[in-house]
Amino acid sequence: MATTSAIRVLYVIPLLILVILHEPGQTQAFPYRSLLQTCQPSGSIPGESGNCNTENGSECCQDGRSYTTYDCSPAVTGSTLATLTLNSFAEGGDGGGASACTGRFYGDDQMVVALSTGWYGGGSRCTKNIVITAASTGKSATAMVADECDSTTGCDEEHNFEPPCRNNIVDAT
Template sequence: MTVNGFERGEDGGGPSECDGQYHSHKLPLAALSTSWYANGQRCHKKIRITSVRNGRSVEATVVDECDSHHGCKNNIVDTSKAVWEALGLDTNIGEVPVTWSDV
């Protein structure tokens, strides 16, 4: 899992693929790598993200694609700061191991 900015002007780039909107980093949000994004089939659906390090889980809403054809790894869950905080993780780490599942 990596941290992403979903607000205008943050490191996430343009608006979200699912709805063409920007979203608050205070909301638990996720962008999935291309194959998991599944051409938008997971848009606005909840996923459960679990930290491998501490076992804590949080539900997040999929709002974007992390494009694996343009720099994103094939197995990335890119999330808002709210997800990291809910999992008790430091966003400065950069990348942490997680598991995820559809809710």
């Protein structure tokens, strides 16, 4: 029931924005055009359970369940919202294999992140720093992009038998 309500909100809000955009007599361009740009699911994959490391509260795939995939992420602006998740980039940690950017592992004391597929951009952000700011406190931290949080595949050994990442994930140590 809660999922249905969330879906309704996603469809109602853009409709209201479009109505405001096309209101008679409005001559000024809509200043929040980026709100109209969304990243829609690209498909789904079937779940397959396996030996899932739950070190940082990882969600593990379940046999027969369907998981949504994304080829894109929301547009990056100065105020793009993301979900921060915890991950271990250490060998044997819940992050799976070595970093896609450098081919190495990182200790949990190093400031590194994995970005959802769309933000990862095929590796275009590898080894670049990003600034993460907490919306609630305004505190920020800088971390290096070391890996992709794959939004297109998952539920296999390479991905710790975890589902694909949502399209707005910054997965950090």
